[in-house]
Amino acid sequence: MSVEQPDMPELKIESGSGLQTSVEPLQLGKRLREIRQSLSLTLEEASQKTGLARSTLSKIENEQISPTFTAVQKLANGLQIDIPQLFAKPRSTMASGRRVLTKAGAGTPHPTSTYEHELLSTDLARKKMVPFKTRVRARSFNDFGDWVRHEGEEFLLVLEGELALYTEFYEPVVMSVGDSMYYDANMGHALVSLSEKDALVLWIAAR
Amino acid sequence: MSVEQPDMPELKIESGSGLQTSVEPLQLGKRLREIRQSLSLTLEEASQKTGLARSTLSKIENEQISPTFTAVQKLANGLQIDIPQLFAKPRSTMASGRRVLTKAGAGTPHPTSTYEHELLSTDLARKKMVPFKTRVRARSFNDFGDWVRHEGEEFLLVLEGELALYTEFYEPVVMSVGDSMYYDANMGHALVSLSEKDALVLWIAAR
DNA sequence: GGGAAAAGTTTCCTATAGGCTAATTTATTG
DNA sequence: CAATAAATTAGCCTATAGGAAACTTTTCCC
Structure with a gap:
């Protein structure tokens, strides 16, 4: 038989039961723009380093198109980005310095x-x-x-x-x-x- | 007084944000096929969970096409994959299926x-x-x-x-x-x- | 082995990503 | 404010991703 995840509290962020795309607010374009700007590169320079057209980069950064994986690779390669890091969450949301105490039996x-x-x-x-x-x-x-x-x-x-x-x-x-x-x-x-x-x-x- | 890391076993911080040069031989398709098969899903089932066509999945797995980012998102969402992990390097060195038992006091x-x-x-x-x-x-x-x-x-x-x-x-x-x-x-x-x-x-x- | 069903692949078509050029808008700076 | 550079947009074209269905391969029974 084949039950799906029969037990265990869900670790995932949860997306209800529908087969929706819903979650993942990951703004890839925004992310890329931040990176490019932090390197103080113009679109033109980034274009040269990655081999992608200036206009294409603009469209990607403005979320007007969804880059193919090959495009992402060129980006990562040209701008020296670590791909997993690129998709990593916006950095531990747990603000530095937080803690939570749970008394015995109070879970x-x-x-x-x-x-x-x-x-x-x-x-x-x-x-x-x-x-x-x-x-x-x-x-x-x-x-x-x-x-x-x-x-x-x-x-x-x-x-x-x-x-x-x-x-x-x-x-x-x-x-x-x-x-x-x-x-x-x-x-x-x-x-x-x-x-x-x-x-x-x-x-x-x-x- | 100021001692550095006075205690605690080393956690070892892997190549944090080292310069990640050169190419990525990352076989995304292969990777995805492994994951799908490890979940014992057929292309059809995966199709239903992700909203991507059976044929599209096949092509992606066989590296015949390069999925768009939106496609990757659907994949990750439908199959419960963590995106950063998907692109992570050589697959958790802990080969799938390993375990270690430590008897009381034997640490x-x-x-x-x-x-x-x-x-x-x-x-x-x-x-x-x-x-x-x-x-x-x-x-x-x-x-x-x-x-x-x-x-x-x-x-x-x-x-x-x-x-x-x-x-x-x-x-x-x-x-x-x-x-x-x-x-x-x-x-x-x-x-x-x-x-x-x-x-x-x-x-x-x-x- | 032969036939049926299921899983996977390929074909063909449409939708869209990505390139090129140029025009328009939005910063920078003197 | 003028002058310039960077960024965005538009038009148009080509390459290719993604969907529907036909086709091929594998699996599994009898």
Whole structure:
């Protein structure tokens, strides 16, 4: 069977359920203009360095056209821009100097059939990590429709109980209090409690 | 007094904004195909999720055409891809499917005058997060030469004892077992144990 | 192996990106 | 305010991206 993202609080910025293009306010044109100007280049100079026409650059910067990937490459190449950086978010929105305290048990609950998540530190936007405490209710691997799988990496630490971590490509591992695991979340994974009571883990996901 | 980075295991800041010269052999199409297949989606399904024609997807994956930026956005949106990551270099060195288990107490010790770090999951290269358990030995803020401060964000959870988190710009906060804190590591910070025994915290840093 | 269904590729057409030139508008500066 | 340079716009053309459907390949049953 093939369920999509059966569990886990959404890490994405969320776009409702419609198959819309909606999100991503990324203003590529604006971004490029800033970069060019910060290099104090005229459109003409930028044109020479990139091999793109002056008018084309203008149109791109004013979002009148959507550059092809090859155009973006020329841009990046000519202006010495690192492509991933070009598309990176407008720099950690978390204004320098912020912090959020979450008292024990005061997180945001987020129950599902197999897990019971308590999201810690909700109110900071655009975090690099999403931390939560999770009570593992599943008692057998069959409680899952399919692997949980998504972009990023995860770290987890067992706080209470004993459990088995099932992962794609490997044998399941038994973990006790104090044991921790770091893994690629693209790899299918799922937790099952081995003790009578639910197991409790600290779970941190990073994109 | 002013010590530089008095504590904390090195986070290692990769070639930050180094001059990114020369060409990009970046095979966008190949990359996209890998991603689609890893999600076990057919071209048709991907088409529905992204709003791009089946044929268009095929051509893009086979590098027959160079997608426009708007197309890339639709792709990223529909398949839940993070755009910067899409263009990131050699694909997270952590080959898809890796994991590392660290048994309780089996981490790499890393003692300093005020803290006693136990680094968890050492052997994975290029991780997004650096997790460690720390025993807080400091009993007063004066035990520190200066604020600890560095790039990135941190999350910490109190595992044992009671302690005070001192942060620049704010009043110190008292934290007990189960309390957690998420903060910008650029902001000066330091931990002090309030109980007789050392306090124990789980600490995770992300760049 | 043969036939059907599904996944993927290619063809053909339309929409749009990108180049060239020149005209117009918007800064700079003396 | 005049003079100049930079940026935007417009017109027109060519190259190519993206969509619809035909075609080809692969997969899977019997």
